[in-house]
Amino acid sequence: MNMTLTPTTAHQIRNVAIIAHVDHGKTTLVDKMMLQSGQYRNEDLAKLAGGQHGLILDSNDLERERGITILSKNCAVRYTSTSGDSYRVNLIDTPGHADFGGEVERVLGMASGTLLLVDAYEGPMPQTRFVLEKSLLHGLRPIVVVNKVDRPDSRPQEVVNEVFDLLVEMDAPEEFLDFPVVFASAREGWATLDLNEPSDSLRPLFETIIEHVPPPEVGLEDGPLRMQVTSLDYSDYVGRIAIGRVREGTIKRRQRVLVFDRQGNSAERQVGQLLGFDGLDRKEVESVAAGDLCAITGLEPIEIGDTISDLTCTDPLPAVPIDEPTLHMTFRVNDGPFSGREGKFLTSRQLGERLDKELRSNVALRVGPGPSQEQFCVSGRGLMHLGILIENMRREGFELCVGKPEVILRDIDGVRSEPIEQLVVDCPERCQNAVMALLGDRRANLTKMTHRESSGFVHLEFTIPARSLMGLKNRMLNATQGEAIMHHTFLGYEPIRGATPSRPVGVLIANESGMATAYSLDALYDRGEFFIRPGDQVYEGQVIGEHCRVGDLVVNVVRGKKLTNVRAAGKDDNSQVRPVRAMSLETCLEYIEEDELVEVTPSMVRLRKMMLIEADRRRAARQANG
Template sequence: MARSRIVVPPSHLRNVAIIAHVDHGKTTLVDKLVYQSGLYRNEELDKLAGGQHGLIMDSNDLERERGITILAKNCAVAYQAADGETYRINLIDTPGHADFGGEVERVLNMASGTLLLVDAYEGPMPQTRFVLQKSLDRGLKPIVVVNKVDRPDSRPQEVVNEVFDLLVDLDAPDDVLDFQVIFASARDGWATADLANPSSNLVPLFEAIVGHVPPPDKADRAREPLQFQVTSLDYSEFVGRIAIGRVHAGVIKKRQRVAVIDHLGEVTRKNVVQLLAFEGLERVEVDEVAAGDLCAVVGMEPIEIGDTIADADEPHALPHTRVDEPTLHMMFRVNDGPFSGRDGKFLTSRQIGERLERELRSNVALRVAPGPTQEQFRVSGRGMMHLGILIENMRREGFELCVGKPQVIYREIDGVRCEPIEQLVVDCPDDCQSSVMALLGDRRAEMVKMGHRSATSGFIHMEFRIPARSLMGLRSRMLNATKGQAIMHHTLLGYEPVKGELPKRQLGVLISNESGSATAYSLDALYDRGIFFVRPGEDCYLGQIVGENCRAGDLVVNVVRGKQLTNVRASGKDDNAKVRPVREMSLEACLEYIEDDELVEITPKNIRMRKALLSENDRKRESRKAAAVEV
């Protein structure tokens, strides 16, 4: 059932973005704010959250599976303040992972203030610094929300001091340093401005938003010519592309004649077919939306993120949203393996190219360029997870493709070749410190800070400056070195001169020399050769990587050999098979694992690793050519 929209004057509007490091509780807080606004009954919220008591704002399947926010989303709630006035609060939920920083950068233009969430134990983390810097660049003053204060190891007052130190380090103006602090438990749905006087609901947070987040703009901006900037895109099979953004000036009306200004400055005239405003988690059709409010516009296709919808008679473009450039690229190519076409529906380079073009329309941090051949595409993104989510979405849509080893993007700065440098934060048990230091020392990491979060935690906190290429393959090795107890986070700091060579993968791989189904008999015979990635009965092909060698150098093996059917039997021999448990390799783990001469084959049902040249003779011939060139 559609809900009626509460109309408030511009002075009673509050546009607030919720920003934080990953897993500090942004989406949980938004869900509780929506719940306590009284717009929905419990059963409605359960239905919206997928019937699993999950998070309403994490509507994407991948978001629910991984427990992270990938796409920025917004909703609107009405709140009756202590003074009796009704306010409408537009809440913008943003991703917390560094790889999806492009989502944060573009939606901050919709906000007039921010809620900076910080974990009461972890304090400011790498992504906290990144999103806070972006919000300060746009002149947004934060309200600091210290979340999870109900944790037994919480240290709220120390975290507030750390946030202050971070703001000083970011050269924040004096008025920002005098920030409002709210202590909260988003999971339990309460907040308070004073820990000595706890609350049972989120009213103190609502009051802080009303009192400290400024209205969008002065009311007289509604009399200026229309300016609306597109910050998000949605799509409907019935009406096509839907432009979502904020009205910066003027009033946009249904059936109004407007001008659309693209990033090149070209102007086209169109009619507003439908105008949708936000009410709760829904969109309500309205006749007009005034300056300062958020809305969705139908009938502007074709339109892209960053375009301006302006007055038809006086078209003036808003500054185009600048997004940081990608730091990582990899080669997408057609799947030319022996099993091509078994699982997927979309196999050709044309279909892959069209899908990447569609992704560019909404993924502002992505770049796509032609590869060395017509069947290859050079795709650049913010990080491994950024590109991994794209590949996973394509896989679920029925695409088959192969991707190469991720490579960092170098830049020439003042004639010097530079590489991206990241801030790496590692929390690990005290007895694992030496293992972590040894692992990072080989990867040209520089320690910046070391200490304990609290005297009783037993965990040591370390911060490093490390080349981005050193992070590839680090997570799995870090977990092995610390028995799965280390916690890692990283974010981009900037570019510095190239640090030098890094150690390559120490162990080789096991490569299948025949096609067929892997057998327990052959895997048993190869028990001491290494760890396998395939199980008995799985289909393998010539050139596929089926395991990790126990020593340096690649080894070609036969994993499809069956037992000879003779009438000679050894007592108990068949019962003593020593097939090791396979190593489960996720998509991101495969992307980090492969070397330059290897590929990851992605299909809707399988993820395999293979050599780029499947034939052993071809690989030997190529290695001889490379050796001749070096000589």
């Protein structure tokens, strides 16, 4: 067992968080930094990355399938500078989607500096502003890395000026405005301080980190132990593993410590294993001093935000501030006719236990009681934030129904207010009018417009109510022939802007249970567009398509062709099977109305009416109309 990690002195440690907008290349850069540190060979990285994906820090299935980072992760690389000194750089990879901003907020406390990645063409985007604002609150000075400078349409100098303007707009400290700039191509694995001086490695980036990211304060090593848990891992052998940065003092293996929870209650426990980071591995060490990152076992029960301190300490560290959720939806047990056919976890008790488990690590999530004992009100940062949770539960064997997502309203100074988001749209100039018309109906206000002549695109920035984003993506792609690029992030709360258009058409609803037939679907194709294929099992009350007109239409899709000895048998199977609309989980969540649910099982995602029987729906409609 390796009981030492080199180097161990504080001035040889650099803690760096890598922050950026989605798809600007954070995880790709971390992989290349690990490769060029000499700790891994190409074959090792490919094996760890799981084959074709190539990004080892995107470790779970959903991250690899979607090509995004969902969970913050950290690793350590060794680097020998040009002066011959050896350093350990602790790298913290963060998500780029606004919906996972809670992951960014809770891990920035481990860093002493940040690498702010910006795409050489796109420049600062909505999430760039969000993550930069959070890092400034922690007093972290950014190193600006202009990535993808090898793109043919890159505009690196303009992007640097835009980052400067953004910092000025955000009232950054004056010393932060003189930020170091590194130009890089993370995919090709090189960086340079001057575009006229080409490079073949990331050494200029490493040297900039060593020079501009401050080492941990050495004087804190002599004080009483204090550290805060910013991440959790789990092992079947040792249970929960607490991860964080030692703020003061030194923590030792087998040491007796106090653990303060968020309410300030303390309990005495003993450190089990003490693990330091080396590459992707964790190695057992005897002690970890202030400024370094470590992982600790044996402290259960332990939660994110808890403080681990010396037995003589009475003051826990302040809790990590997390922005409040902006969206909520109702989770409930699956009470449909097909309940229990596929899932292993069906009851409200199992659903509640799973949500409680998620709360332990998902700090941006909130769970409260619903209208009944079988329902839970789950709040999160956005549709993708909650969609990822539902997708993980589905893969674990849960069956559940989910209601329409709704924004969380607040009363601010006696005024009813709603969440407002910043929306950025890049689209071809010929589609500009269609985009403006689409967003104008949704109460969006245009704040900035720039033409990018090199690509023929126009860059539009709006403020828009969060509720108006529901179902916007598909309509935006239709309006721009699939060429628009759209990003958004939370800005704040403003007075409610007024009504926005709901779904313009009704839905097709099955009136019988059974197997959908090609014959019946073919006879109904002029009524709208279907979500199901011939051979799919349907039940009464299931939403099986979109009506071509306003209002819902109840149809029979299980009717078969009556066979007689009069017709020729060859004409019975000439039904036309047309393409269906593929509906992903998040698309379904955006699509449904208040009287509908999304039914989620391990292998299927269905849409259904809340009341399955047509007579019940009619009776409820009469009562609602008085």
